[in-house]
Amino acid sequence: MPMLQTLGLNKRFGGLHVTNNVDLTLQAGEVHCLIGPNGAGKSTLFRLILGEHLPSSGAILFGGEDITSLKPFQRIRRGMSVKFQVPGIFKALSVRQNLEIAMQHHYPPAVLGEEIDKLLAFLNLTADSTRLAGNLSHGQKQWLEIGMAVSLKPRLLLLDEPTAGMSPEETHATGEMVKRLNAQGMTVLAVEHDMAFVRQVAQQVTVLHLGKVFAQGSIDEIVANEDVAAIYLGQTTAHETAHEPAGGPHA
Amino acid sequence: MNALSRFFARLEGPQTLGRGPGFWIGFLIVLAGACAYPLFSDGYTVGNTVYFFTWIFMALGLSLIWGYGGALSFGQTAFFGIAGYAYGILTINFGAAYGFTFIALLFAVAIAALFAALLGYFLFFGRISGVFLGIVTLSVTLVLERFMAQTAGPEWKIGAARLNGFNGMSNMPPLTVPWPGGDIVLFPDVQLYYVVLGMLVLVYLGLRILVNSPFGNVLVAIRENPERAEMLGYDIRKYQLGTFVIGAALAGLSGVLYTSWGQYITPSSMGMTAAALPIVWVAVGGRSDLTTTLVGTITVLAVFQALTIHGSQYALVVMGIMLVLTVLLAPRGLIYALARLIARPFSKRQPGDA
Ligand SMILES: Nc1ncnc2c1ncn2[C@@H]1O[C@H](COP(=O)(O)OP(=O)(O)O)[C@@H](O)[C@H]1O
Numbered sequence: 001m002p003m004l005q006t007l008g009l010n011k012r013f014g015g016l017h018v019t020n021n022v023d024l025t026l027q028a029g030e031v032h033c034l035i036g037p038n039g040a041g042k043s044t045l046f047r048l049i050l051g052e053h054l055p056s057s058g059a060i061l062f063g064g065e066d067i068t069s070l071k072p073f074q075r076i077r078r079g080m081s082v083k084f085q086v087p088g089i090f091k092a093l094s095v096r097q098n099l100e101i102a103m104q105h106h107y108p109p110a111v112l113g114e115e116i117d118k119l120l121a122f123l124n125l126t127a128d129s130t131r132l133a134g135n136l137s138h139g140q141k142q143w144l145e146i147g148m149a150v151s152l153k154p155r156l157l158l159l160d161e162p163t164a165g166m167s168p169e170e171t172h173a174t175g176e177m178v179k180r181l182n183a184q185g186m187t188v189l190a191v192e193h194d195m196a197f198v199r200q201v202a203q204q205v206t207v208l209h210l211g212k213v214f215a216q217g218s219i220d221e222i223v224a225n226e227d228v229a230a231i232y233l234g235q236t237t238a239h240e241t242a243h244e245p246a247g248g249p250h251a
Numbered sequence: 252m253n254a255l256s257r258f259f260a261r262l263e264g265p266q267t268l269g270r271g272p273g274f275w276i277g278f279l280i281v282l283a284g285a286c287a288y289p290l291f292s293d294g295y296t297v298g299n300t301v302y303f304f305t306w307i308f309m310a311l312g313l314s315l316i317w318g319y320g321g322a323l324s325f326g327q328t329a330f331f332g333i334a335g336y337a338y339g340i341l342t343i344n345f346g347a348a349y350g351f352t353f354i355a356l357l358f359a360v361a362i363a364a365l366f367a368a369l370l371g372y373f374l375f376f377g378r379i380s381g382v383f384l385g386i387v388t389l390s391v392t393l394v395l396e397r398f399m400a401q402t403a404g405p406e407w408k409i410g411a412a413r414l415n416g417f418n419g420m421s422n423m424p425p426l427t428v429p430w431p432g433g434d435i436v437l438f439p440d441v442q443l444y445y446v447v448l449g450m451l452v453l454v455y456l457g458l459r460i461l462v463n464s465p466f467g468n469v470l471v472a473i474r475e476n477p478e479r480a481e482m483l484g485y486d487i488r489k490y491q492l493g494t495f496v497i498g499a500a501l502a503g504l505s506g507v508l509y510t511s512w513g514q515y516i517t518p519s520s521m522g523m524t525a526a527a528l529p530i531v532w533v534a535v536g537g538r539s540d541l542t543t544t545l546v547g548t549i550t551v552l553a554v555f556q557a558l559t560i561h562g563s564q565y566a567l568v569v570m571g572i573m574l575v576l577t578v579l580l581a582p583r584g585l586i587y588a589l590a591r592l593i594a595r596p597f598s599k600r601q602p603g604d605a
Pocket residue numbers: 013016018036037038039040041042043044045
């Protein structure tokens with residue numbers, strides 16, 4: 001049974017057709033990357049999967065269950081979690097408290113402190129545990145939020161541009177972490193622009209363009225696809241200054 | 252660490268200023284001073300101090316809802332008024348014998364809490380937030396004020412209790428403790444002072460434990476980023492509703508204590524000025540901390556009372572100026588800023604650390 005399935009998913013904002021008849025299937029245990037130019041509708045698809053937006057039509061199945069009308073927190077409790085594109089951490093609280101809020105109902109109180117220490121060490125944030133999360137570097141914020149998402153021990157982990165603002169070394173380390181989590185059985189869906197990262201982790205790649213599934217396959221098939229290269233080239237002329245600090249794809 | 256010691260360990264934590272022996276020794280000294288104070292004062296002055304104390308419960312409740320939960324309720328006076336009137340109606344009809352005044356207190360607070368649960372359900376499950384929450388809650392308290400103001404006619408009575416329109420309801424019995432040798436009537440005097448002081452200490456310590464518990468963690472998470480809180484699997488509406496009900500119950504407790512203190516309540520206790528004052532106390536002191544809220548409320552009330560001697564309009568203007576200065580100079584509160592300043596030399600810890 002697939003871990004996640006979207007069936008004929010549509011989302012319109014007024015006249016804007018942002019998600020257009022998307023059928024996406026994630027097998028349990030795979031790392032799946034979602035790529036596509038800015039404005040392709042990747043983050044919107046995440047919000048549909050999470051229940052922050054309700055689809056105009058279509059359905060979403062999670063582990064075979066129809067979750068289309070569930071509230072976001074109900075979906076999270078069924079075993080998914082997310083790292084948003086813009087880090088959604090609790091800025092005025094300490095790093096440690098951020099993790100405590102994520103983990104407090106997943107561990108018995110007696111071991112909670114220890115588990116937080118472990119995760120802090122894993123995230124390389126031990127020395128920063130008493131700092132306010134809002135004062136971390138951009139890369140550290142990304143790590144903190146990834147840590148919060150992972151600490152829920154989800155079946156399906158959604159990562160929206162997890163490596164934006166990270167150095168190549170940090171990006172590589174993030175890729176290794178994703179592979180380790182995947183080896184432990186976690187299914188991962190990641191939006192990513194960094195092609196080195198995609199090559200490092202992805203078993204399946206889906207290209208989204210203008211809200212539609214444009215191409216699908218292994219990373220080599222996608223890179224070899226001339227139509228895919230063309231839509232990215234089209235984007236660099238049309239949206240060169242779009243909000244994309246990490247630069248376009250490195251394909 | 253067993254469950255009980257973990258429970259009391261939450262008296263301190265990232266959500267409350269003040270930790271360690273220094274703070275608690277200071278706390279005990281202040282408490283001892285508060286206990287000894289009636290010995291060095293007269294009954295009238297002590298009774299006046301009780302009047303100050305009655306408001307603090309409402310202020311602490313607002314700190315919880317607004318300072319910790321991030322939801323600005325402009326209508327805490329609605330719950331204050333409902334509970335005050337409910338206490339009057341119950342005790343005027345059923346008297347004060349057999350300790351009934353304390354049962355009436357519980358009922359009145361419960362009625363205010365129930366009303367808050369209904370109102371809060373529509374607000375939070377309807378995802379009303381930000382300035383709209385303030386507008387709706389303010390409207391509710393003003394509507395209640397208008398409604399009570401037009402109940403002057405003799406047809407407006409519940410049992411023996413005349414609502415009495417703008418003149419207000421009066422002559423309800425004060426809180427009374429049943430006692431073998433004759434009931435102890437808690438007139439605004441030394442005995443009432445100790446009862447209210449005891450309640451205040453319990454509520455303050457209880458709230459400290461609450462805000463440092465997992466519940467309090469989620470509450471500040473909702474204030475910081477409601478979307479992220481929900482995406483950690485929390486049904487944030489339930490937390491917001493629970494907080495709103497607790498804060499309303501505390502406003503209700505203030506209402507009951509105020510009503511039994513003066514044996515009097517009027518619709519203006521739910522009016523515009525009354526509704527704005529708790530916001531001034533809490534904002535000026537420092538809404539995001541229970542202790543600064545408590546100290547700030549007492550300070551502002553004392554200043555207000557001192558100024559009222561020169562005319563109450565004048566005092567209100569000064570309140571307004573204090574609020575504006577706070578917003579401009581110390582948005583987290585004057586007492587809060589002062590507490591940080593005092594604490595700095597003693598501690599190298601960062602704000603908000605765990
Ligand atoms: N809430 C919204 N209301 C209206 N338009 C939106 C909303 N969210 C996204 N959009 C639009 O949908 C398109 C896709 O956005 P998004 O999903 O963020 O793209 P991506 O993540 O692929 O860059 C963009 O044109 C964006 O402006």
